[in-house]
Amino acid sequence: MEVSRVIAAVLGLQFGDEGKGKITDFLSGMFQVAVRFNGGGNAGHTVVANGKTYKFHLIPSGSLRCETVVLGNGMVIDPHGLAEEMDKLTTSGCSSHIIISKMAHVVTPMHKILDTKEESVRSKLSIGTTAQGIGPTYEDKYARTGIRMVDLLSRDTLMEKVETIYRMKESLLASTEFSRKENREAMVDELYRVGQRLTPFLEYTELEIFRQYRKGKSILFEGAQGTMLDIDFGMYPFVTSSNALAGALSLGAGFPFRKVDYVIGVAKAYMSKVGSGPFPTELEETQAARLRDLGHEFGTTTGRPRRVGWLDIPMLRYSIMMNDVDALAVTRLDTLGQMDKIRICTAYRKDGKEIDYIPRSFQEFSGVEMDYMDMEPWGKLAQPEGGYTFSALPAALRKYVEKVEELLDIPVDIISLGEGRENTIVRDTSVLNSQAPDTREHDPIP
Ligand code: IMO
Numbered sequence: 493m494e495v496s497r498v499i500a501a502v503l504g505l506q507f508g509d510e511g512k513g514k515i516t517d518f519l520s521g522m523f524q525v526a527v528r529f530n531g532g533g534n535a536g537h538t539v540v541a542n543g544k545t546y547k548f549h550l551i552p553s554g555s556l557r558c559e560t561v562v563l564g565n566g567m568v569i570d571p572h573g574l575a576e577e578m579d580k581l582t583t584s585g586c587s588s589h590i591i592i593s594k595m596a597h598v599v600t601p602m603h604k605i606l607d608t609k610e611e612s613v614r615s616k617l618s619i620g621t622t623a624q625g626i627g628p629t630y631e632d633k634y635a636r637t638g639i640r641m642v643d644l645l646s647r648d649t650l651m652e653k654v655e656t657i658y659r660m661k662e663s664l665l666a667s668t669e670f671s672r673k674e675n676r677e678a679m680v681d682e683l684y685r686v687g688q689r690l691t692p693f694l695e696y697t698e699l700e701i702f703r704q705y706r707k708g709k710s711i712l713f714e715g716a717q718g719t720m721l722d723i724d725f726g727m728y729p730f731v732t733s734s735n736a737l738a739g740a741l742s743l744g745a746g747f748p749f750r751k752v753d754y755v756i757g758v759a760k761a762y763m764s765k766v767g768s769g770p771f772p773t774e775l776e777e778t779q780a781a782r783l784r785d786l787g788h789e790f791g792t793t794t795g796r797p798r799r800v801g802w803l804d805i806p807m808l809r810y811s812i813m814m815n816d817v818d819a820l821a822v823t824r825l826d827t828l829g830q831m832d833k834i835r836i837c838t839a840y841r842k843d844g845k846e847i848d849y850i851p852r853s854f855q856e857f858s859g860v861e862m863d864y865m866d867m868e869p870w871g872k873l874a875q876p877e878g879g880y881t882f883s884a885l886p887a888a889l890r891k892y893v894e895k896v897e898e899l900l901d902i903p904v905d906i907i908s909l910g911e912g913r914e915n916t917i918v919r920d921t922s923v924l925n926s927q928a929p930d931t932r933e934h935d936p937i938p
């Protein structure tokens with residue numbers, strides 16, 4: 493029997509906020525299973541479908557259309573936040589079957605306070621985290637004191653673990669509400685209560701993913717964050733506390749990477765970043781303010797203004813290599829075109845010589861210069877009746893896309909020109925035309 497399923501991954505190639513939510517939702521119509529495998533409430537994925545805006549932090553953006561939705565073991569989950577998101581999804585008429593890994597780690601209110609406390613200790617080296625408790629929860633995971641989703645089922649286990657974490661982190665927590673045992677007990681009661689609610693959804697999700705795979709279902713793995721926020725390969729220490737590279741899906745969901753057919757890299761047509769750390773192509777403030785306003789570049793999770801910069805080709809080249817990307821989805825071209833001047837960074841130079849690596853420390857960055865290429869702006873796009881087509885786009889925009897393809901030697905298969913599924917052009921339909929059955933009839937959104 494011919495196997496018709498497609499196993500694909502959608503990943504961010506920059507500093508996060510590339511538009512993964514939109515691209516994932518767009519593609520999800522041809523997949524039956526959506527899987528998140530890393531991060532937690534630090535992710536902020538916006539999906540606009542049929543005129544309604546959905547903001548997801550924990551639930552995969554493919555949830556609106558996929559039958560089965562998986563929150564993998566590699567995630568760190570605030571169970572209260574998750575319960576709220578699940579409610580919102582149900583209210584919106586979505587009936588996907590959600591399953592949560594028993595082995596995913598639990599973010600508690602204590603971890604969120606620890607996140608803020610750790611930032612103040614870091615002082616000059618503060619990261620500008622989203623204060624969602626991500627770092628402290630992964631710390632506990634690797635210290636082997638972490639609370640897993642399955643632990644929510646036992647109040648005693650929860651209390652033991654909370655007390656252990658408290659003892660380990662007492663120096664940071666002594667000045668907080670959690671120094672009082674009754675407050676820790678109250679937190680445990682709340683966690684236990686929400687755990688009762690989530691019990692029916694807890695599974696060994698890796699087994700379910702395999703079951704779906706054996707049934708021939710198409711599976712979409714959705715990355716959170718981006719390559720430059722990856723704990724190993726990003727701009728350490730200004731990174732998140734998990735891996736964001738494609739390979740992370742194997743460990744964060746328990747699915748062998750060799751079975752992944754297709755990797756789609758999402759890149760914004762310019763760059764944005766929240767938090768501190770090196771940002772080679774960052775714009776000076778006047779221009780940055782303009783681009784930030786045009787693109788409404790304020791964090792989905794924190795509301796913070798995002799730093800913005802020109803497209804960084806050397807960085808993308810690295811991300812494409814590290815994730816083994818097959819094709820790009822480029823977002824926000826509608827925004828970029830409205831700048832008076834547009835540039836692309838084409839190379840990094842040190843002592844006049846081009847370098848083939850991305851420096852990963854401030855010291856290494858000193859003396860590095862960027863080569864830029866000027867591109868022609870294409871202005872505000874008029875939305876044609878019947879939707880966009882590539883050939884009808886302004887010549888300057890097409891040239892930008894073709895230049896990106898030429899510099900990176902990879903096809904830009906998907907172009908996003910605004911929120912909403914309709915503002916998307918698929919240039920090469922190889923992935924969409926694969927023999928995977930179209931599940932659009934399952935679309936639960938009215
Ligand atoms: P999505 O999935 C943008 C950034 C934070 C901070 C650093 C560490 O929407 O692309 P953390 O709270 O993870 O300890 O913060 O990483 N960061 C993100 N920036 N988009 C995200 O997710 C991010 N997740 C983390 O701003 O600089």
Ligand code: MG
Nearest residue numbers: 508509535536
């Ligand atoms: Mg974000």
